[in-house]
Structure formats: C-alpha cells, structure tokens
Amino acid sequence: xxxxxKLLGKKDSSIDVYSxxxxxxxxxxxxxxxxxxxxxNINKDFFxxxxxxxxxxxxxxxxxTGMFDDQTAELILTPDGVLQNxxxxxxxxNAAPQMEGWKITxxxxxxxxxxxxxxxxxxxxxxxxxxxxxxxxxxxPDEIDLTIVYDHFSKDKKKLVTSGVYIFLDNYLGELxxxxxxxxxxxxxxxxxSGELIPIEKLKDYLIWREKEFVEKYEGTRHNxxxxxxxxxxxxxxxxxxxxxxxNRDLLTWDKKxxxxxxxxxxxxxxxxxxxxxxxxQDTYQLLNKIEDEIxxxxxxxxxxxxxxxxxxxxxxxxxxxxxxxxxxxxTADQIIKKYSxxxxxxxxxxxxxxxxxxxxYEPR
Numbered sequence: 084x085x086x087x088x089k090l091l092g093k094k095d096s097s098i099d100v101y102s103x104x105x106x107x108x109x110x111x112x113x114x115x116x117x118x119x120x121x122x123x124n125i126n127k128d129f130f131x132x133x134x135x136x137x138x139x140x141x142x143x144x145x146x147x148t149g150m151f152d153d154q155t156a157e158l159i160l161t162p163d164g165v166l167q168n169x170x171x172x173x174x175x176x177n178a179a180p181q182m183e184g185w186k187i188t189x190x191x192x193x194x195x196x197x198x199x200x201x202x203x204x205x206x207x208x209x210x211x212x213x214x215x216x217x218x219x220x221x222x223x224p225d226e227i228d229l230t231i232v233y234d235h236f237s238k239d240k241k242k243l244v245t246s247g248v249y250i251f252l253d254n255y256l257g258e259l260x261x262x263x264x265x266x267x268x269x270x271x272x273x274x275x276x277s278g279e280l281i282p283i284e285k286l287k288d289y290l291i292w293r294e295k296e297f298v299e300k301y302e303g304t305r306h307n308x309x310x311x312x313x314x315x316x317x318x319x320x321x322x323x324x325x326x327x328x329x330x331n332r333d334l335l336t337w338d339k340k341x342x343x344x345x346x347x348x349x350x351x352x353x354x355x356x357x358x359x360x361x362x363x364x365q366d367t368y369q370l371l372n373k374i375e376d377e378i379x380x381x382x383x384x385x386x387x388x389x390x391x392x393x394x395x396x397x398x399x400x401x402x403x404x405x406x407x408x409x410x411x412x413x414x415t416a417d418q419i420i421k422k423y424s425x426x427x428x429x430x431x432x433x434x435x436x437x438x439x440x441x442x443x444x445y446e447p448r
Contacts, residue, residue, distance in 0.1 A: 101174060102178060103139075104136055104137070104140055104175070105180055107136055108133075108136075109180060111132070112184070113184075114128075115129050115133075116184050116185065119148055119149065119150060120150060120156065125148070129148070133146065137160075140171065140175060141417075143163070143165060144160060144161075144162065144168070144172065145160075145161045145162065146159060146160050147159040147161065154184060155185065156184060156185055157185075157186040157187075157188060158185065158186075158187050158188070159188045159189075159190070159191055159192075160176055160187070160188070160189060160190075161190055161258060162190075162258075164249075164258065164261070164262055166263070166433060166434075167409075167413045167416075167431070167433060168413070169190065169259070169262075169410065170410040170411075170413050171414075171417075172189045172190060173189045173190070173410075175189075177189075190257065190259050191253060191254065191258040192257050193254075193255065193257030194254050196283070196284045196287075199251060199254045199255045201247060201254065203243070203246065203250055204240075204243050204247070206235060206240075206244060206247050207235075208247050208248060212233060212234040212235060213231060213232070213234075213251065213283040214231075214232045214280045214281060214282060214283055215229055215231050215280070215281055215283055215286055216229075216276070216277075216279055216280055216281060217229055217230075217278065217281075217289070218230060218267075222438075223437070223438050225297055226267065226437055226438070227266045227267070227290065227293055228266060229265055229267070229269075229286075230269055230270075230277070230278065231248050231271070232270075232271055232272065232276060232280060233248060233271075234272075234273060236271060236273070237272075238272075241270070244270055245269075248270050249261075252265075252286075255283075255287070256286070260287075260290060263409075263435075264293075297341075301339065301341065304339050304342035305385050305387065306334065306337065306339075307385060308331060308333075308334070308384045309384075311331050312331075312332050312333055313329055313332060314329070314330055314332040315328065315329050316328040316329075316445065322397075324396055325360040325362065326394060326395070326396040327395045328393065328394045328445070329392050330393075331389070331391055331392055334389055334391055334405070335391075335439075335442060335446050335447070336446070340405070340438055341438060343388075343405040344405075344435050344436065345405070345408065345412070345433055345434070345436075346403065346405055346406070346432075346433065346434055346435075346439065346441055347388075347406050347416075348402070348404075348432045348441075349378065349402045349404075349416060349419075349431045350399060350400075350401050350429065350430050350431065350432075351371060351374060351401075351427055352399050352427070352428055353371065353398060353400070353427070354367075356398075361396070361397025361398050362397070363395070363400070371395075371400050374423065374427075375402050377419065378415060378416075378419060381411070382404055382411065382415060386411075387406060387407030387408060388404055388405075388406045388407070389405045390402070390403070391403040391404060391442060392445070403441070403442070406433075409433050412431075413431075413433060416429075416431040416433075
C-alpha cells in the first residue's frame with residue numbers, strides 16, 4: 084500500500100455519535116475516492132475536511148490514507164500509539180457502513196517483514212540490522228521484557244534510535260500488538276549483548292506464543308471483592324502534607340495479580356484550600372465518593388475490574404483499578420470526564436503493570 088500522507092487531529096470535546104460522521108463521509112466518499120486516487124491536493128481537498136469531523140468524535144484521532152489497490156482506497160484510523168484512544172478507533176470503524184471502493188481499517192495493520200524499511204532521521208531500520216533477545220525474570224515469569232539490538236546504535240543518539248525502533252515495530256507487529264504485548268523494552272548496540280540473539284523476523288511468533296501461554300494460564304481468573312478486607316494508611320508527603328489511603332489488602336496479597344495486568348489510575352483534583360491540610364470538605368468528599376461509585380458501577384470485579392484502593396492528599400484524589408482489559412476503563416473514564424467537565428479537571432492513565440509494582444509500598448513487609 085502506498086500511503087501518501089498523515090494528519091494529526093485537533094483537540095475538541097468528545098461526542099459519541101459515530102453515525103453522524105459516517106453519514107457525512109458517505110455523502111462525500113466518491114469525491115474523496117477520486118482525490119486519493121489522483122494523489123493531488125489531498126491535504127486541502129480531503130484532510131482539511133476530514134480532520135474537523137474526526138475532532139468532533141474524539142481528540143487525537145490520526146489517519147493515514149492511500150490506494151489499497153487500483154479500485155479501492157483505504158482509510159486507516161489510528162490513535163498513533165495512544166492506548167487510551169484505541170477503543171474509540173475500533174468503535175468508530177465498527178460503525179462504518181459498507182462503501183464500494185473504500186476499505187476502512189482500525190489501527191495500523193501488521194506488514195510483512197520484507198516490506199518494513201524505516202528511514203528515521205539519519206538511521207535506517209530493517210530486518211538485516213535488528214535482532215532481539217528476551218530477558219527472563221524468575222520473580223516475574225509472565226513479564227515480556229525485550230532487548231532490541233540495533234547494529235548502528237549510537238549512545239549519543241539513543242533517543243532517536245529508540246524512536247526509530249518503535250516505528251519499525253509499529254509497522255512490523257501492527258499497532259495493537261506493538262502497544263499491548265511488550266511489557267518492557269530497551270534498545271542497545273552490538274557491544275551490549277547479554278543474551279542469545281534472535282532474528283527480528285521471529286519476534287512476532289515469539290510474542291504470539293508468549294501471549295497464548297499467558298491467556299491460557301489466567302483464562303477465567305476472577306476475584307470477588309465483596310468479602311475482602313481493607314487497610315487504611317496515613318502518612319505525609321515530602322512537602323509535609325497529609326496522605327490518607329484505603330487499599331484492598333486481600334488483593335495486595337493475591338497470587339494471581341498478573342491476570343489483571345492493566346492498571347487504571349483516575350486523578351480528581353479539588354480545591355482543598357479551606358482546610359489546613361488540603362483535604363476535601365464534606366460536600367467535596369461526598370462528590371468524590373459519588374464519582375468513585377459511578378466508576379465502580381461500570382467496572383465490576385467479576386467482569387475483570389478490581390478496585391484496589393484510593394489515595395487522598397492535598398487537593399487531589401487518586402483511584403486505582405487493576406483490569407483485565409484497557410478498553411472499557413478508557414471509555415468509562417472519558418464518560419466521567421465529560422460528565423464532570425464543567426466542575427472538575429479529571430484525568431487518567433492506563434498502563435501495563437503485570438505484578439502491580441505500583442502498589443509495592445502498600446504490601447505487607
């Protein structure tokens with residue numbers, strides 16, 4: 084496929100009406116097809132019209148377009164590696180109607196290794212100059228920790244080289260596998276090898292094998308938190324502020340943490356200036372609990388979403404979940420952010436932490 088261009092979306096408020104977008108696109112798809120096929124004035128005649136419409140769906144939707152074959156134009160919608168936005172892309176593409184002459188694709192697909200040659204800054208990346216080895220950890224057997232070896236590695240340009248490797252993997256593995264299957268990765272040169280080198284073209288099979296083993300090991304694993312015990316902690320920050328935490332102590336000693344490898348962190352700032360220690364007043368406290376209850380109602384434990392606990396400190400509350408999947412937490416967070424956007428500046432993170440090392444400081448010594 085000959086991709087001709089790519090454009091970043093602009094920030095805007097989120098809406099959930101995918102059909103509005105596709106109704107608009109369907110009315111213009113024949114004109115857009117001719118523009119893509121001719122390959123002229125694509126920015127002005129296609130991208131400049133497409134971007135504002137995608138902005139209304141969700142912030143940071145990227146896209147790539149080009150001719151899939153002589154009779155078919157392809158539009159690939161992508162979050163460009165942003166995990167939180169994958170669910171939006173998938174839902175939007177699933178809502179797309181059938182349109183003759185168009186192939187609508189969610190996320191950048193995997194390419195044949197022979198077709199992946201990346202030029203980035205002054206570096207070239209292909210199957211001939213990349214290899215890898217796996218780092219195995221006795222205490223973390225399910226962790227996929229990789230070292231990528233690049234023949235032309237330069238310590239002075241480590242950041243650029245690492246970015247180039249990520250772009251290569253994005254194209255070789257496909258966007259979804261690139262951002263979800265690898266837990267840890269670093270890039271080194273030929274002088275820093277500490278494991279048996281494996282050709283990079285075998286990486287895809289290795290990751291699929293490791294993921295299959297992982298799924299089989301933890302398939303069906305659920306935890307009912309109804310009768311769990313909780314512990315409370317109180318401490319101080321480096322600045323002397325108060326920190327109050329409540330955590331599920333049964334979950335912290337659970338031996339199947341890796342079955343829920345995605346950690347979901349919601350941050351809710353509030354104005355604690357009326358209290359000496361920055362804690363919420365009674366009305367704010369009730370609002371924070373209400374929001375947490377709303378999130379917990381959507382993310383049930385037996386569906387694979389475990390409320391591990393929360394921290395309240397000066398002007399901020401953080402709520403922690405461990406999850407089997409990242410899609411529903413992301414969607415739930417976006418809905419909560421939209422609902423309370425007029426009064427609270429809520430934000431969130433979601434990342435993989437198979438052994439919940441984020442909570443290590445709360446575990447019994």
